[in-house]
Amino acid sequence: MSDKRLEDFFTLPAAQRSQVLLEAIVAQHRYHFERNAAYQQTLAARGVGLQIGPSDLARLLRPAALAFKSYIELIGPFPQDDPQGFLRWLSDQLSVSLPRDRWPAFRRRYRTLEALLCDVERIYADLGLEIVTSSGASGRASIVARNAATVELAVEAFFTGIHRAWGISHGTAMIFVMPENTRVAMARVARLGTRQLDWAAASPVYYTMPFSATPDLIRIRAGRTFRPGLEGWIEQRMLSPFMAWANECQATPRYVATTLARLRECARTGRPLMLLGGLVQLHAIARQASVRLPPGSRVATGGGMKEQYPFTPAQIRADLSAAFGGAPVSDVYGMAEANWAAFECPQGNYHIPPWVYAVVTDDDDRIVSGPDATGLLAFLDPIGGGGLIPPFFQTADRVRLINGGSEYDPVRVCPCGYDTAFIAGNIRRVDLVEEAGCAAQI
Amino acid sequence: MAVDVFDGYWLPTALRERVLTGATWETLWLKGGTLTTQDTPDAVAVRWPRLTPVQWNTLLEGLHQARTVGGREVLARWQAVLDVALTQLTEQSPAMLPALSTCTGYSPQMLAMALGQGDLVKPSSLAAALEFRPTWSVATRWEQMTGLPGRVRFFPQRTLDRATSRLVSGSPLCRPAPPIDLALGFAAGNVPGTALVIALLGGLANCAAGDKTLSPAVLVRNSRHEPLFAPWVLSVVEAIDPALVAGLAVLIWDYGDDGDKDAAMQGELMRRAGLMIAAAGDDTIAALDAIRAGVAPTLRFHCHGHKASFAVVQNQPSEIGQLKSTIPHLAALDSALWDQNGCLSARAHFVEGDAEGYAQALVNELRALSTSLPRGTTPRRLIHRAFDAYTALASTSQVRVYSTYDDDFAVIVDTRAWNAKTLRRTVNACTGRVIIVCPVKDALDAPGFLRWIPAANLQSVSVALAQDRVLEFAQAAGACGVTAVRSLGRAAFPQLAYSWDGLLPLDMGHLRPEGHFTTVEFDDLRQEIEATAERWKL
Numbered sequence: 011m012s013d014k015r016l017e018d019f020f021t022l023p024a025a026q027r028s029q030v031l032l033e034a035i036v037a038q039h040r041y042h043f044e045r046n047a048a049y050q051q052t053l054a055a056r057g058v059g060l061q062i063g064p065s066d067l068a069r070l071l072r073p074a075a076l077a078f079k080s081y082i083e084l085i086g087p088f089p090q091d092d093p094q095g096f097l098r099w100l101s102d103q104l105s106v107s108l109p110r111d112r113w114p115a116f117r118r119r120y121r122t123l124e125a126l127l128c129d130v131e132r133i134y135a136d137l138g139l140e141i142v143t144s145s146g147a148s149g150r151a152s153i154v155a156r157n158a159a160t161v162e163l164a165v166e167a168f169f170t171g172i173h174r175a176w177g178i179s180h181g182t183a184m185i186f187v188m189p190e191n192t193r194v195a196m197a198r199v200a201r202l203g204t205r206q207l208d209w210a211a212a213s214p215v216y217y218t219m220p221f222s223a224t225p226d227l228i229r230i231r232a233g234r235t236f237r238p239g240l241e242g243w244i245e246q247r248m249l250s251p252f253m254a255w256a257n258e259c260q261a262t263p264r265y266v267a268t269t270l271a272r273l274r275e276c277a278r279t280g281r282p283l284m285l286l287g288g289l290v291q292l293h294a295i296a297r298q299a300s301v302r303l304p305p306g307s308r309v310a311t312g313g314g315m316k317e318q319y320p321f322t323p324a325q326i327r328a329d330l331s332a333a334f335g336g337a338p339v340s341d342v343y344g345m346a347e348a349n350w351a352a353f354e355c356p357q358g359n360y361h362i363p364p365w366v367y368a369v370v371t372d373d374d375d376r377i378v379s380g381p382d383a384t385g386l387l388a389f390l391d392p393i394g395g396g397g398l399i400p401p402f403f404q405t406a407d408r409v410r411l412i413n414g415g416s417e418y419d420p421v422r423v424c425p426c427g428y429d430t431a432f433i434a435g436n437i438r439r440v441d442l443v444e445e446a447g448c449a450a451q452i
Numbered sequence: 453m454a455v456d457v458f459d460g461y462w463l464p465t466a467l468r469e470r471v472l473t474g475a476t477w478e479t480l481w482l483k484g485g486t487l488t489t490q491d492t493p494d495a496v497a498v499r500w501p502r503l504t505p506v507q508w509n510t511l512l513e514g515l516h517q518a519r520t521v522g523g524r525e526v527l528a529r530w531q532a533v534l535d536v537a538l539t540q541l542t543e544q545s546p547a548m549l550p551a552l553s554t555c556t557g558y559s560p561q562m563l564a565m566a567l568g569q570g571d572l573v574k575p576s577s578l579a580a581a582l583e584f585r586p587t588w589s590v591a592t593r594w595e596q597m598t599g600l601p602g603r604v605r606f607f608p609q610r611t612l613d614r615a616t617s618r619l620v621s622g623s624p625l626c627r628p629a630p631p632i633d634l635a636l637g638f639a640a641g642n643v644p645g646t647a648l649v650i651a652l653l654g655g656l657a658n659c660a661a662g663d664k665t666l667s668p669a670v671l672v673r674n675s676r677h678e679p680l681f682a683p684w685v686l687s688v689v690e691a692i693d694p695a696l697v698a699g700l701a702v703l704i705w706d707y708g709d710d711g712d713k714d715a716a717m718q719g720e721l722m723r724r725a726g727l728m729i730a731a732a733g734d735d736t737i738a739a740l741d742a743i744r745a746g747v748a749p750t751l752r753f754h755c756h757g758h759k760a761s762f763a764v765v766q767n768q769p770s771e772i773g774q775l776k777s778t779i780p781h782l783a784a785l786d787s788a789l790w791d792q793n794g795c796l797s798a799r800a801h802f803v804e805g806d807a808e809g810y811a812q813a814l815v816n817e818l819r820a821l822s823t824s825l826p827r828g829t830t831p832r833r834l835i836h837r838a839f840d841a842y843t844a845l846a847s848t849s850q851v852r853v854y855s856t857y858d859d860d861f862a863v864i865v866d867t868r869a870w871n872a873k874t875l876r877r878t879v880n881a882c883t884g885r886v887i888i889v890c891p892v893k894d895a896l897d898a899p900g901f902l903r904w905i906p907a908a909n910l911q912s913v914s915v916a917l918a919q920d921r922v923l924e925f926a927q928a929a930g931a932c933g934v935t936a937v938r939s940l941g942r943a944a945f946p947q948l949a950y951s952w953d954g955l956l957p958l959d960m961g962h963l964r965p966e967g968h969f970t971t972v973e974f975d976d977l978r979q980e981i982e983a984t985a986e987r988w989k990l
Contacts, residue, residue: 051846052844055853056839076837080841083877373831374831375832375836
């Protein structure tokens with residue numbers, strides 16, 4: 011595998027960069043194919059073996075949602091009911107061994123998914139497992155494991171990214187409009203990163219959501235998947251409406267007030283800050299009051315729109331800019347399955363880190379050639395993806411990708427000057443056949 | 453460079469000049485069943501007129517005045533036109549099929565095959581169906597529509613109607629609807645021909661009013677995604693019998709770029725109409741219904757929203773079992789035609805008997821169809837998703853994937869214990885030539901599965917069963933909400949004389965209690981399967 015560090019890729023010429031990445035992809039494939047049961051099973055069924063050539067690249071890509079939600083079809087949507095089944099599934103997803111002699115240490119059932127995941131982390135503490143989830147807006151979260159090495163890489167990727175793209179570095183206060191205790195990937199990386207980098211030594215780090223957000227609570231609040239039987243009835247009829255009420259009447263006023271207090275505190279001291287949160291959450295703050303943020307500050311949005319909301323992202327961003335004294339408002343594109351994030355530049359483009367080999371695929375799952383290509387975003391992250399899971403995924407996001415993969419046209423480099431592959435324009439989630447007509451999706 | 457621009461609308465020749473003078477035009481570009489841009493290579497340009505309120509008035513008045521045909525004469529003339537029209541369409545098809553294929557994304561072979569079955573449209577059968585005057589007894593037993601093979605039964609929606617149907621079994625089930633001047637149609641474009649079917653049915657709305665009453669004018673909203681087929685066929689028909697289509701127009705009437713004006717215009721059309729027939733997605737249906745409820749609450753609305761269909765096969769030694777080599781071929785066609793983009797395509801196949809042998813035979817048939825009836829532009833990604841998802845389950849040894857990743861279809865046998873969620877995910881996965889086989893101990897277990905799907909989303913089941921089990925099966929399936937039972941191999945070719953989503957042709961001109969008709973479209977299933985196999989020798 012490559013001995014390059016993530017930072018090194020910023021200075022590599024484009025042609026050399028893609029060559030290094032392609033070699034690393036081949037090496038990573040061999041490594042994971044020999045160790046990862048789920049990856050091997052999927053690829054072998056696709057007719058891919060240990061040896062691969064350039065034409066096999068598209069076949070290495072597994073749909074992200076499919077890989078990390080596959081437990082649902084195997085053991086059902088509630089792994090806490092079948093910890094042994096979950097361990098079998100998890101074991102198949104990883105390229106490291108989960109020693110089976112510890113499986114008896116798990117309980118026969120857990121009350122919550124969170125309790126089960128905590129036990130996985132505790133019982134395999136020596137592996138440094140950190141289990142993150144997608145935001146779970148559908149009520150069925152992707153469950154993605156990371157280990158100490160991949161967490162370190164994710165932290166490096168995230169904080170290198172915000173430094174390179176936005177100039178955020180030590181000394182900038184961080185205000186995360188997120189719960190401190192959650193498994194949602196971006197929040198988890200933010201928490202681990204600020205700790206790992208000892209961010210708080212130079213500037214304050216705040217989490218302003220006053221509650222924890224376990225996968226179970228997120229599921230109930232999403233209101234789409236409930237436990238069976240009486241427990242589910244209570245979740246659906248009592249807890250979910252209560253949580254919706256509590257969110258609107260209790261949690262929102264509190265996080266709005268807390269965030270505003272932190273913003274004003276930083277404004278008073280003149281300390282630049284980065285305010286990071288979801289569009290809807292940040293909008294609630296912006297609609298409450300205005301705070302002129304100190305120079306060098308930035309508002310960062312992430313996670314897209316997870317729910318029905320009467321304002322468009324563009325309207326929200328305009329409101330945010332107005333409320334925070336014209337501070338730049340930028341978006342972050344990421345997902346639980348990726349060990350990287352793409353940061354929006356002043357041109358409105360999302361820059362993919364240079365160590366990620368990003369491509370788009372067409373409707374037939376072929377890689378679209380050309381330096382300006384549109385299709386479903388897919389990525390191969392052989393350097394930053396770590397050795398725990400094969401980091402080759404296809405997303406469900408339709409994008410226009412410039413200078414992706416081995417394609418490079420110097421004329422198309424983003425005018426912001428940041429010379430990486432980038433996503434131009436909107437990112438659109440593709441879940442269903444668009445023109446279904448009378449053919450039902452039920 | 454000059455580009456051919458196709459007309460994506462149809463107006464009677466006599467009205468064209470009067471209506472279209474001064475009209476503005478909307479030109480869109482289509483390729484692979486989706487709207488695209490002018491710079492897309494090989495995209496087809498299609499245009500529609502955008503009419504002003506004055507032009508709409510002129511059109512509606514013109515259609516109203518141009519009507520000269522009514523009663524039984526309508527279908528008799530359609531029947532007379534059909535043979536000549538089919539010949540002409542076949543002659544013209546080499547020129548039209550490439551454009552149709554580009555617009556819809558379906559292969560020319562698939563379109564040609566469908567067009568070649570035009571003789572299955574039988575206005576004479578439709579005429580026979582219009583004579584059917586059911587009493588409440590049809591809610592208690594399977595009855596025959598005189599002159600037509602098969603059986604029909606009514607499933608009342610209201611509990612009271614179900615309870616009292618025996619007591620009033622001699623009373624008429626339906627009463628004539630008042631004659632109307634205008635029928636509106638709204639056609640989706642996921643499969644070709646919907647606008648034509650709606651145009652034909654809309655013209656029957658005064659069928660209960662006697663032979664002296666003229667058919668209503670019919671105005672069908674054409675699909676932007678499949679805009680060429682109806683105008684082509686109607687042009688051919690007009691050349692043969694202009695009076696037959698003199699009161700018919702196929703246009704765009706949902707411009708979609710000016711919310712209030714758009715809704716007002718649609719509302720005005722609805723106010724003038726007496727019947728609206730829409731085949732579209734549930735969201736579109738709901739939007740139309742919202743306008744209707746606001747401006748024309750008494751307008752009769754026949755809506756055909758999202759539906760799913762299935763196949764049920766007894767694949768074991770029996771009378772039908774002797775047709776073993778034929779069954780997989782017909783079953784493959786039922787899912788391959790229109791690449792499961794239509795409500796008629798069979799999704800899951802419930803199989804009694806040798807499910808594994810059935811699946812393997814399906815693979816062989818679908819491979820052959822890949823050449824003779826190639827799939828269209830439906831994303832192959834959908835097949836790959838199903839392949840990957842079910843491959844991941846193969847370790848449980850309850851799921852087996854029979855196709856390969858490189859096949860342009862997927863065949864999977866899923867022997868897990870199914871529940872409502874499994875069935876829902878299966879239905880959703882079966883798109884683009886994905887067949888999931890569900891083994892059942894008894895073919896009559898299949899309706900038990902279908903019960904998990906909302907009745908409003910169920911449509912038809914194509915079957916290969918022992919003849920003596922057909923009505924028993926149809927009874928159970930109809931009670932779940934299935935509205936048509938047809939022979940295997942005929943899924944994509946329903947007969948207009950039978951139930952379409954619970955409505956019979958007589959429903960165009962009659963009122964009745966809520967509920968649905970379920971029809972069995974054959975008398976002797978074995979004969980029907982043999983005839984279908986003969987027809988589909990590709």
